[in-house]
Amino acid sequence: MAKKPLRIGLVGYGFMGRTHSNGYRKVSNFFDLEYSPVLKAVCARDEAKVKAFAEQWGYESTETDWRKLIVRDDIDAIDICTPNNLHKEIALAAAAAGKMILCEKPLSMNTAEGEEMVAAVEKAGVPNTVWYNYRRVPAVTLAKQLIDSGKLGKIFHYRANFLQDWTISADLPQGGAALWRLDAAAAGSGVTGDLLAHCIDTAIWLNGSIKNVSAMTETFIKERKHNLTGKVEKVSIDDACAFMCRFDNGSLGLFESTRYARGHKALYTLEVNGEKASLKWDLHDLHRLQYFDHGDEGIVRGWRSIHVTDGDQPYMDHWWVPGLQIGYEHTFIHQVADFLQALQDGKPCPPTFRDALETQKICDAVLTSAKSGTWQNVE
Amino acid sequence: MAKKPLRIGLVGYGFMGRTHSNGYRKVSNFFDLEYSPVLKAVCARDEAKVKAFAEQWGYESTETDWRKLIVRDDIDAIDICTPNNLHKEIALAAAAAGKMILCEKPLSMNTAEGEEMVAAVEKAGVPNTVWYNYRRVPAVTLAKQLIDSGKLGKIFHYRANFLQDWTISADLPQGGAALWRLDAAAAGSGVTGDLLAHCIDTAIWLNGSIKNVSAMTETFIKERKHNLTGKVEKVSIDDACAFMCRFDNGSLGLFESTRYARGHKALYTLEVNGEKASLKWDLHDLHRLQYFDHGDEGIVRGWRSIHVTDGDQPYMDHWWVPGLQIGYEHTFIHQVADFLQALQDGKPCPPTFRDALETQKICDAVLTSAKSGTWQNVE
Amino acid sequence: MAKKPLRIGLVGYGFMGRTHSNGYRKVSNFFDLEYSPVLKAVCARDEAKVKAFAEQWGYESTETDWRKLIVRDDIDAIDICTPNNLHKEIALAAAAAGKMILCEKPLSMNTAEGEEMVAAVEKAGVPNTVWYNYRRVPAVTLAKQLIDSGKLGKIFHYRANFLQDWTISADLPQGGAALWRLDAAAAGSGVTGDLLAHCIDTAIWLNGSIKNVSAMTETFIKERKHNLTGKVEKVSIDDACAFMCRFDNGSLGLFESTRYARGHKALYTLEVNGEKASLKWDLHDLHRLQYFDHGDEGIVRGWRSIHVTDGDQPYMDHWWVPGLQIGYEHTFIHQVADFLQALQDGKPCPPTFRDALETQKICDAVLTSAKSGTWQNVE
């Protein structure tokens, strides 16, 4: 049966440009859906580089001005993979042009921008989603199933960490194409928007809304050479951020993120403790879910290491056979598949811009609390 | 060579009475020291039970009034294993009687009491120590060696958890002999004094003083039947406590403790991230230390799981052969050995009352912060 | 730069047809090579199914008779993904037609067939390779690097297991499309050719030739319904096989495979013990290599868990960033990449048919030993 094409226009070809492109290219080999992505155009300022990218990934055409891309008639959906400070402008224009939008996370530089973006897509009535990809790790989706099924009972504790170690060297510069994440002007914040935003998105999906927060941030290296100016400049991002919080359901939350945790490359961990059961997950072994069920017979009770590769576990009937693991890139393929399925069903594909706005509000409360030293309500 | 006796008078025969007695009985089989403990007397109010305990552990005599024990001429050292609300009174009397004191942790109900106790032992000039036993897990002592040797470099992060799950049932009563830890009148606080105090003692030993804290506490089950009154009464302890802090050395700390973490029996974990190396430890596999050394060659760099059972690792030349693990009870034997060695050397045996007072101050700041919702300096 | 096409003709569209097709489709997105695969044709007997497969994977055309596929001028390379009993006939015809051959493992039903196949490709002078994909797990390739660099020193022990549990039920039938691996007429043998062949290929690659073997096999379920005849028939394959061996380098080997190890889905594990270092790997966490280096300082010596996701580790510069794992399917992409690179360089791509013949000889010696109860030399 012939597929309906979903013609993609990608803005930005960095790391996320690769993960998204791979998602578009692979989804139809593994998922039987009405829609199939077509790699119509990729856009970036450097013409030579964008052409090379297009050739490597099979994009049919290129643009060097995103405004031109957005108005093209042969594009159905705009995928925003730029640094954070361009999200709003592109999203607003794309919505105005009636395009669907798939926006890389975090949604925006701050809540105010996010609200404009939500208003724009909702007014335009265009399908929209934000690439909080970790929801679609099969083990994390399984965690969601278990919580929703009531297996954990009342939740008491939620904790999540996102630990990295790649900015410890004081010789690392900030800013520019490769290091815009170290520049608050391009990124909005440091680990809060980059890493904690992931933890928060998963947390509110699994455990509901957060009521209030108390946070602490730190910038360990105070000055770094800036790639755009060539001068040593003050570092404006947060290198590390921790916060305590209370969820609406009465449970306590504890979150931490840093790029100064020697030995951890990208260790996103989460744990949920419920009255009847608990679960744990970490990104370094993403294909496993740890699960403890107090209902097990006492003498053989213990944490189970679930190798999430069976066909009855989320997404896994689309892949290989039990015991054979998938990896990081598959989370993006799953998000494409779910976006296409939602399109087919006429439903939203979470997290939508509106869903992602909640994460933005929590990030803002966290940063405000860290400055003021007081508890902040998530408005 | 004949040993010098150290004649012990033990007050209290509960769980800690057993761990300490085992320490006294075993130390001379495994450590060659000038002093050897003699189990002279054990004291508790229930005569039949204290006699049975004395018989099982080989105490030569019993008392039912600790005031009588303290003034006995044939006792050198008083070991305080009572609920926390009796520590001060006994310690003051013992110091006045010129006895050495080994006091179970936490030192006291609060800072004020602790200051009186420190003043008393320092005025009396009696050797004193507090049973923060986890310093003497060989893997933790090894962590101390590694940090002090500079292997980790500048410290960025310290995090510790102490997670249990034994009070989740709402049917569990509070108070009385077995459950005094759930009664603030006997315990002073809940998980803060019971569990976080351990985490704090280890933390300041490994990473130095804490400057300020911001904390959150929760009591999940608001009322429980009280064993002493037979009535349902308000639960006055903290079921869970988390806090963020800043250490004097500039590193950030994150601590959490709860008795509502389903699946964790006594999971004390700690992790330290330094510029050059990191380490992790947990009580459920106490004979292992996890260590990551950034100095290792890149392609074979990874977290090392060190099985701390070799003769060149702390305390282990006294035990078996490589590969054969020791357990929880050995931490108390080590503390006895170190106390005897300190006596022989005329030196203090840390943590002394003064050392333990610092932990008390931090606990107080934590509890104050949790009430006020503000950052508290550790005065 | 325009790529040179490598026009693929795939025979068989089962599980391996999917893994290979995915390899061909993805390789050029991640590897910069002169050649790029073109999915020219796929061949299988069921016309409807083969057309559906072609559509899903983007094959340009289909065939239902492999003899027709082989003589097509627009095909450069034949990929054999059929049951084992067809490998020889197809390979001989493909070689005669001057096609390159990529043959799924094991090479053949037995040594005699394998020798014919080696003779055919060598006479024809066509590039050839056998899909022993586990060599190309980055952690396994890293193991090869470490051994070859001398880091392990003299090798004393090699042990490997391949444990599964999917045939425990006596109700499972044998034979036919889905279960030809349980039918010796189609598979040649049971776990020996299916699973141990993988272990043996890796072993001789890492540790050199095997001199002699002593083996034991078992068929736990003696009779199963046969899907082709509809009758209960004797099970002719080995359900489990273990063997001891001596390598030419003086080390001892121990191998085991079974489909009756409850709890293990596809647990391929290997361990190598050398004078100076040891290493371990398992397929259920394929992105990790365990490594112990006796040269480490004594007090911090331990098994390192290496998360093989850094750019300086084998193949990983082609994927994501440190900490983000790849999965099972990537091993096939790597083999395609290496085949294309070898083509570019005019070199063979191991394991060639000749390399794979050695594995076949060892499998035959194992099966002979199991029958005779005696040691067998690998001739």
Add this chain to the structure above:
Amino acid sequence: MAKKPLRIGLVGYGFMGRTHSNGYRKVSNFFDLEYSPVLKAVCARDEAKVKAFAEQWGYESTETDWRKLIVRDDIDAIDICTPNNLHKEIALAAAAAGKMILCEKPLSMNTAEGEEMVAAVEKAGVPNTVWYNYRRVPAVTLAKQLIDSGKLGKIFHYRANFLQDWTISADLPQGGAALWRLDAAAAGSGVTGDLLAHCIDTAIWLNGSIKNVSAMTETFIKERKHNLTGKVEKVSIDDACAFMCRFDNGSLGLFESTRYARGHKALYTLEVNGEKASLKWDLHDLHRLQYFDHGDEGIVRGWRSIHVTDGDQPYMDHWWVPGLQIGYEHTFIHQVADFLQALQDGKPCPPTFRDALETQKICDAVLTSAKSGTWQNVE
């Protein structure tokens, strides 16, 4: 209640002399039994050393000639901790003197000696036991309970390894007090009697009798300086031994032991695969049992890591609280406790000499098979 004394006479004060003495000293603190051991005498040839040992452990007296010890009226039980070549002579004399016997493992140098010893104790009617202590690791005892309860169903596979690395250096001498285990004249064999004997004892306890074996041994370092002669002499022990076997219940066994497995100090591992469940255990984390139950709901099925420290798990009601682990030495305390309980009940304390003789027969079959290269029945 006054305890009945069990007056111990210990022969040998090496490593096992310490573990047994510790067992005798601690048992009555933790187990309420009618009998209580009394450390009456210890015997060894070096008078100064044996006196020092007696003082350290609290033995009331010493002997330098075991024949004198055995005839003492004030001794009830002889504990044999000598090198293996003295077991038989001492045991025969002790039985003749009507003493109970606790003999260190392996029972004897070979089957013939073992048969004489069994005959002697059975003729004399004296209680007897052999210190295969690993049966009494709580996790291993729990494994026995699970298997006996039918939780695993029909057993398909049993595998066990005992891996060490302490003899890799060619500079290590053989023979004499510390290194008699490297001298076949004192030890009977190498790893087979030392390490595999443990694996075999546990195996036949858990999984029943072994029918036949096929084995391979190796001596990697062919010559070492001998401590008794001062000359370089041929090494007569097996450095490594592996064997395959069939159990009477139809399951397959695979065993391996070596002292050349770099990175493993004393890694005794065992795994049992049954139709319905499987279990695994290793000595380096002896307080854990890994358990997989196929009866668990599919999506949350996984290996459970059971922390065997709860009061309803074997032996653990005698120790601390959940989460607090015990260690290696406790296995000996458990064996003393079980011996005392058996005495109280008038029952044998397994493994008796007769039980241990079966292990001896399997060891002999293993060594014979390794020499002959053929399968050997266990007669």
